[in-house]
Amino acid sequence: MAETAEKEKKVIIDEGLDTGARRLTPERIKKVYEKELGKGAMGAKIRTYVDTCVHCGLCSDACHVYLSNDNDPKYSPAGKVKRSLGEFIKRKGNVSPAFIKEMSEIASTECNLCKRCAMYCPFGIDVAYLLLVARRICHLCGVTPLYIQATAHSHSATMNQMWVKEDEWIDTLQWQEEDGREEMPNLRIPLEKEGAEVMYSVIGPEPKFQPTLIYIAAYLMNVAGIDWTMPATPGWDNSDMAMYTGDNEIMGRVKRIHFETAARLKVKKIVMGECGHAFRSVYDMGNRWLGWKMPPIPVVHAIEFYYDLLKSGKIKIKEKYKKKVTLHDPCNVVRGRGLHEKARYVVNQICDDFVEMYPNREHNYCCNAGGGVINCGPPFKNKRVVSNAVKAKQIADTGAEILITPCHNCHSGMEDIISHYNVNMHTKFLSEIIYEVMEKPEPAE
Amino acid sequence: MATFAFHLCLIILPIFLTGHVVMIAFSWGMSWPTLPAVLADVMTVIVIACCIFFLVRRIIRKEVNYLTTPSDYVLLLITAAPFITGFFAYHQWLDYRTWITLHILSGEIMLAAIPFTRLSHMLFAVFTRSYLASEFGGVRFSKDW
Numbered sequence: 001m002a003e004t005a006e007k008e009k010k011v012i013i014d015e016g017l018d019t020g021a022r023r024l025t026p027e028r029i030k031k032v033y034e035k036e037l038g039k040g041a042m043g044a045k046i047r048t049y050v051d052t053c054v055h056c057g058l059c060s061d062a063c064h065v066y067l068s069n070d071n072d073p074k075y076s077p078a079g080k081v082k083r084s085l086g087e088f089i090k091r092k093g094n095v096s097p098a099f100i101k102e103m104s105e106i107a108s109t110e111c112n113l114c115k116r117c118a119m120y121c122p123f124g125i126d127v128a129y130l131l132l133v134a135r136r137i138c139h140l141c142g143v144t145p146l147y148i149q150a151t152a153h154s155h156s157a158t159m160n161q162m163w164v165k166e167d168e169w170i171d172t173l174q175w176q177e178e179d180g181r182e183e184m185p186n187l188r189i190p191l192e193k194e195g196a197e198v199m200y201s202v203i204g205p206e207p208k209f210q211p212t213l214i215y216i217a218a219y220l221m222n223v224a225g226i227d228w229t230m231p232a233t234p235g236w237d238n239s240d241m242a243m244y245t246g247d248n249e250i251m252g253r254v255k256r257i258h259f260e261t262a263a264r265l266k267v268k269k270i271v272m273g274e275c276g277h278a279f280r281s282v283y284d285m286g287n288r289w290l291g292w293k294m295p296p297i298p299v300v301h302a303i304e305f306y307y308d309l310l311k312s313g314k315i316k317i318k319e320k321y322k323k324k325v326t327l328h329d330p331c332n333v334v335r336g337r338g339l340h341e342k343a344r345y346v347v348n349q350i351c352d353d354f355v356e357m358y359p360n361r362e363h364n365y366c367c368n369a370g371g372g373v374i375n376c377g378p379p380f381k382n383k384r385v386v387s388n389a390v391k392a393k394q395i396a397d398t399g400a401e402i403l404i405t406p407c408h409n410c411h412s413g414m415e416d417i418i419s420h421y422n423v424n425m426h427t428k429f430l431s432e433i434i435y436e437v438m439e440k441p442e443p444a445e
Numbered sequence: 446m447a448t449f450a451f452h453l454c455l456i457i458l459p460i461f462l463t464g465h466v467v468m469i470a471f472s473w474g475m476s477w478p479t480l481p482a483v484l485a486d487v488m489t490v491i492v493i494a495c496c497i498f499f500l501v502r503r504i505i506r507k508e509v510n511y512l513t514t515p516s517d518y519v520l521l522l523i524t525a526a527p528f529i530t531g532f533f534a535y536h537q538w539l540d541y542r543t544w545i546t547l548h549i550l551s552g553e554i555m556l557a558a559i560p561f562t563r564l565s566h567m568l569f570a571v572f573t574r575s576y577l578a579s580e581f582g583g584v585r586f587s588k589d590w
Binding site: 052054 | 566
């Protein structure tokens with residue numbers, strides 16, 4: 001198995017990495033080193049982490065990449081740092097462009113920044129943070145994998161992840177509204193409603209590939225009688241792939257326009273769909289880059305929103321879902337926000353036959369798609385799928401038919417694993433099941 | 446398990462050892478309760494045994510070996526040395542003068558090495574751990590262990 005991973009590694013050609021490394025000069029690398037870690041730079045946290053690691057190796061068992069690649073030590077969290085950031089710091093930035101290319105591949109495709117390792121480290125060293133710093137250094141050197149860099153460009157040019165044009169966005173919403181009115185004649189997706197209580201935001205791919213999720217959200221909002229709105233301007237996208245390339249500047253711009261849009265609409269809170277990394281961007285990284293300790297307008301993740309809807313009885317369940325389900329715990333909403341119990345409440349409300357996978361909650365394994373890894377695209381797909389054998393085993397062991405993944409990246413990643421390892425399961429979002437089992441009002445004739 | 450025993454004995458021993466307290470009482474007039482001799486012996490052996498365990502683990506376990514640098518072995522030696530030399534000196538095996546001198550030297554080396562090596566984790570661990578704990582517990586509402 002390790003040999004296959006090695007072979008894959010030798011054959012992977014990524015145009016972004018190659019071109020970036022070709023154009024890179026040692027002088028630029030040195031400049032980046034000075035800027036991020038040199039005198040006067042704010043590198044104290046990084047240095048403390050790197051100096052405090054006593055090479056105990058306890059982080060290894062935390063990482064799905066290590067475990068899936070036959071316990072190859074070079075894929076352990078500390079091993080990955082050693083091969084990338086550790087070496088960079090030790091040589092004070094005197095490294096070759098080829099090294100930066102290697103560092104970019106390690107940080108961008110061998111780690112999902114899921115922070116499971118930080119839990120296992122006796123010192124609480126945040127290895128995911130260190131690899132994010134490595135990504136930032138590679139970004140400043142101009143060496144990023146092609147596909148995720150293209151996505152970051154989309155963020156930069158259109159303020160959304162999918163090159164969705166302004167009119168396409170409005171068209172998609174109105175199209176879903178039209179479809180929805182066939183089921184529920186007074187269904188509305190209020191656009192640009194000032195003073196609404198809730199602004200609903202989605203990730204870029206939703207209007208492009210998954211508009212049914214917008215449909216379902218609109219349906220839930222209307223049945224529950226929520227005073228909501230959606231923006232018609234750029235700033236509707238809460239996703240953030242720039243964050244994962246280390247491009248904090250674009251991350252800041254994208255988040256600022258998102259919060260400013262909500263502020264312009266004078267809403268009390270932002271409710272977002274079932275996404276993991278978007279939540280991390282609004283709650284952990286984007287808001288802090290912009291100087292806010294907490295998001296300036298409260299952001300409620302879909303899991304918490306469904307919990308409120310079900311608990312308050314605004315949405316009632318007609319008949320529980322019969323198929324056997326299991327629940328995946330996406331890192332950014334569980335290790336990132338502690339929503340594991342609320343998610344379980346929702347699942348138990350809507351499903352009859354729920355079986356846990358092990359380990360679960362904060363200790364659940366990463367999907368291996370998030371953290372920008374699936375966004376690095378086709379060149380790395382095989383490597384990514386090979387590096388998550390433990391997850392395939394974990395979900396197969398539950399014997400469930402349906403895998404609930406309250407996160408878009410996890411959803412896609414799991415589908416890849418399910419097909420690669422021939423696991424007999426299907427993935428679903430929470431909203432899809434809620435829509436299927438909820439009490440629907442009679443359409444007025 | 447091993448690290449708990451190791452760290453506990455490592456810290457308690459030098460502070461509550463009769464031999465050390467006697468010297469402080471002699472210089473500064475302060476004194477405090479000390480460990481019974483047998484217990485001190487047992488704890489020293491525990492420390493030395495744990496050091497051997499760590500050494501073997503570092504060599505045998507692949508994931509630890511991969512991360513190991515020469516300094517890891519040196520640090521282990523520096524840490525074990527005060528306990529080995531102290532044990533020899535206390536029991537007056539071989540030449541007392543030599544071993545007590547080695548004991549004092551190795552103790553000083555270990556303490557002096559703290560700010561310059563990974564032994565600094567003694568000071569940093571509290572901060573890195575509590576930072577992560579407060580982030581996970583207070584901001585992320587999730588356990589960090």
